């Protein structure tokens with residue numbers, strides 16, 4: 001296995017190659033200097049979705065949600081907390097299915113919230129329905 005990980009910058013979406021042991025709070029994007037690890041869920045859109053899902057060597061977990069969805073809004077603080085807890089273990093991201101219906105359709109999202117874990121661009125796990133913080137951490141750890 002390579003000692004380098006590809007990590008997509010959460011700010012400018014440049015693909016960085018980082019030594020595995022360097023990936024921590026001090027790792028910055030070579031292009032825009034932003035921190036490569038984010039303690040907050042990254043907002044994905046049609047413009048950057050494929051880049052993040054396919055070019056990260058970290059597992060990417062995407063919360064498919066919508067602003068009108070009560071359970072999604074109820075889960076948001078726990079998801080935010082999970083992103084802070086699992087910063088170096090997985091890429092935690094969100095996709096607004098109302099703003100990006102084509103991506104939701106591509107993955108056959110029928111109910112929200114739905115979480116999908118992607119590894120090297122491939123879906124490896126999917127879970128529908130809101131989870132609490134311990135549930136989220138457990139699920140993400142199990143699939144990262």
Ligand SMILES: [Zn+2]
Pocket residue numbers: 009010011012013014029030031032033034
């Ligand atoms: Zn950057």
